[in-house]
Amino acid sequence: MQDVWLMEKMAHFNREVIPERRMHAKGWGAYGTFTVTQDIRKYTKAAVLQPKAKTDLFIRFSTVAGERGAADCERDIRGVAVKFYTKEGNWDMVGNNTPTFFIRDVHNFSDLNRAVKRDPHTGRRSAQNNWDFWTLLPECFHQITVVMSDRGIPASFRNMHFFGEHTYSLYNAKNERVWCKFHFKTEQGIKNLSNEEAAKINGMNREYHGQDLYDAIERGDYPKWKMYIQVMTEEQAKSHYENPFDITKIWRHKEYPLIEVGELELNRNPENYFAEVEQAAFTPAHVVPGIGFSPDRFLQGRLFSYGDAQRYRLGINYNQIPVNRAKCEVNDYHRDGAMRTDGNYGRLPAYTPNSEGYWTAQPEVAEPPLEISGAMWRYDPKDDPTDDCFRAGGDLWRVMTEDKKKILISNTAGDMKPVTTNIKYRHAVHCLHADPEYGKRMAKALGLPLAKVKELAKLTNDELNKATLDPEME
Numbered sequence: 001m002q003d004v005w006l007m008e009k010m011a012h013f014n015r016e017v018i019p020e021r022r023m024h025a026k027g028w029g030a031y032g033t034f035t036v037t038q039d040i041r042k043y044t045k046a047a048v049l050q051p052k053a054k055t056d057l058f059i060r061f062s063t064v065a066g067e068r069g070a071a072d073c074e075r076d077i078r079g080v081a082v083k084f085y086t087k088e089g090n091w092d093m094v095g096n097n098t099p100t101f102f103i104r105d106v107h108n109f110s111d112l113n114r115a116v117k118r119d120p121h122t123g124r125r126s127a128q129n130n131w132d133f134w135t136l137l138p139e140c141f142h143q144i145t146v147v148m149s150d151r152g153i154p155a156s157f158r159n160m161h162f163f164g165e166h167t168y169s170l171y172n173a174k175n176e177r178v179w180c181k182f183h184f185k186t187e188q189g190i191k192n193l194s195n196e197e198a199a200k201i202n203g204m205n206r207e208y209h210g211q212d213l214y215d216a217i218e219r220g221d222y223p224k225w226k227m228y229i230q231v232m233t234e235e236q237a238k239s240h241y242e243n244p245f246d247i248t249k250i251w252r253h254k255e256y257p258l259i260e261v262g263e264l265e266l267n268r269n270p271e272n273y274f275a276e277v278e279q280a281a282f283t284p285a286h287v288v289p290g291i292g293f294s295p296d297r298f299l300q301g302r303l304f305s306y307g308d309a310q311r312y313r314l315g316i317n318y319n320q321i322p323v324n325r326a327k328c329e330v331n332d333y334h335r336d337g338a339m340r341t342d343g344n345y346g347r348l349p350a351y352t353p354n355s356e357g358y359w360t361a362q363p364e365v366a367e368p369p370l371e372i373s374g375a376m377w378r379y380d381p382k383d384d385p386t387d388d389c390f391r392a393g394g395d396l397w398r399v400m401t402e403d404k405k406k407i408l409i410s411n412t413a414g415d416m417k418p419v420t421t422n423i424k425y426r427h428a429v430h431c432l433h434a435d436p437e438y439g440k441r442m443a444k445a446l447g448l449p450l451a452k453v454k455e456l457a458k459l460t461n462d463e464l465n466k467a468t469l470d471p472e473m474e
C-alpha cells in the first residue's frame with residue numbers, strides 16, 4: 001500500500017473511460033477555416049457570414065449507429081458537426097451527409113436509435129428491428145432511399161456533401177428574417193463504396209475513413225466544401241405546399257435555388273484524440289446573432305438534448321474544455337461546478353442585475369420575436385391529408401440513372417433478407433406510392449406478388465400498418 005504511485009496509477013486507469021456519445025459515438029475530427037467569398041448581408045448580420053470573413057473551425061465526422069469501436073465503412077448516415085469559432089461566440093452546425101432526416105417527431109428519436117442499435121434480447125444489431133420501425137413511419141421513406149442507395153457508404157468523408165437538414169433562420173441588420181437551409185458540397189467529388197468493397201475494407205482497416213482524412217491533411221491535400229444556402233421568405237413559407245419546417249421534406253432547388261456563400265477547408269489534424277475529438281461537444285443551440293432557429297419541432301427538441309447529454313458525458317463545465325471554448329471573451333453568471341478550471345470569474349459579482357455595472361443581457365443581439373399561430377399540441381403530420389411522405393423519395397428515384405436504381409434495389413433487397421415478409425410488404429407499398437416502377441421492381445426483388453402489393457397500397461397508412469403486423473404473413 002505504500003507504493004502510492006502504483007495506487008495512483010491503478011486508480012486513474014480504472015476511471016479513464018468516459019461515457020460515449022449516445023449516438024454518433026465513432027468519429028474523427030479536424031481543424032480548418034471557413035472563408036466567405038460572396039455577399040449575403042441582405043439575409044444575415046452574422047459576423048461569420050460577412051463578405052471576406054475568415055473563421056477558424058473544428059469539425060467532427062461520425063457514423064450514427066455504431067459504438068465507439070465500430071468500423072468506419074458501415075452503411076449508415078454520416079454525422080458532420082462543425083464548430084465555427086466566430087468573434088461573436090461559437091456557432092455549431094450539427095448536420096448529416098443527407099439533406100433530410102428519418103423522422104420529424106422528437107418523441108420518435110430515442111426509438112429510432114433503439115431500433116438501429118442493439119436488440120435488448122440478443123445484444124446484436126437487428127435488420128428486423130430496423131425495418132420494422134422505419135416502415136411503420138412512412139416519413140422515413142426518403143431517408144431510407146438515400147441510405148440504401150450508392151451514397152449509403154461514402155468512399156471517404158472527403159467525398160460526400162453535408163447538410164444542416166433543418167430549417168434555420170437568418171436575420172439581417174434590420175432584423176428582417178428569412179428561413180434558410182445550409183448545404184456543404186464537396187469539391188473532391190462524390191465517391192462511394194459498394195457493399196463488397198466496404199466489407200473487405202472493414203475486415204482489414206476499421207479506421208479507414210479516419211485514416212483517409214488524417215493522411216490527406218498531413219500530405220497537404222486539404223479537403224474543401226462550398227457552402228450554399230437556400231432561402232425562403234416568411235411570406236413564401238405561409239403558402240408553401242408542404243410544411244417548410246418538416247425535416248423529412250426537401251426544398252426543391254428549382255424553386256429555392258442554392259446561393260453560394262463561401263468555402264470550408266480542413267487543414268490541421270488534432271494533437272490528441274481524446275482531448276480534442278472525444279471531448280468535443282456540439283449543439284444546435286449554439287447560434288450567433290444573425291442565425292436563429294425555426295418552428296421546426298424536431299430542431300426544438302435538439303436544442304435541449306445536446307447540452308444535457310454533454311453535462312452528463314463531460315460535466316457541467318464542458319464549454320471550458322479548450323476544443324469547446326469560444327475564442328472571444330465570454331461573460332456569464334455561471335459559477336462553480338465540477339472541473340471548473342478557469343478562475344471562476346474571481347471576485348466579480350455572481351448575480352445579475354448588480355449595482356457594480358457588470359454584464360447585463362444584450363437584447364439587441366436577440367433573435368427577432370417569432371409570431372406563431374395555431375394550437376400548441378402534439379400532432380401527427382400524417383393526419384394532414386396534404387402530407388406526402390413519398391414525393392421526395394419518388395423524385396430521387398426518377399433522377400437516378402439505371403445503374404444507381406439497380407444498386408438501390410439490390411442493396412435494399414440484401415439488407416431486408418433476414419426481415420419477415422409483413423415488413424417487406426410495407427416497404428414495397430411505400431416504394432409503389434413513391435413511383436410505380438420503384439414499387440414494381442422492389443416487389444420483384446423482395447419476392448412479393450405485385451398484385452398483393454397493389455391491393456395493400458389502397459389502404460391508409462394506419463390500415464396498412466395494421467394489415468402488416470403479423471410476422472407469419474405470406
Ligand code: HEM
Binds near residue numbers: 021022094095
Ligand atoms: C430530436 C432529434 C435529435 C436528438 C434528440 C439528438 C440528440 C443527439 C445527442 C444527445 C447526441 C450526442 C451529443 C453528445 O454527447 O455530445 C447527438 C449527436 C449528434 N447528432 Fe443528433 N439528435 C437529433 C437529431 C439529429 C439530426 C436531425 C442531426 C443532423 C441534422 C443530428 C446530428 C448529430 C451529430 C452530427 C451528432 C454528433 C456530434 C459530434 O460529432 O459530437 N442529430 N445527437
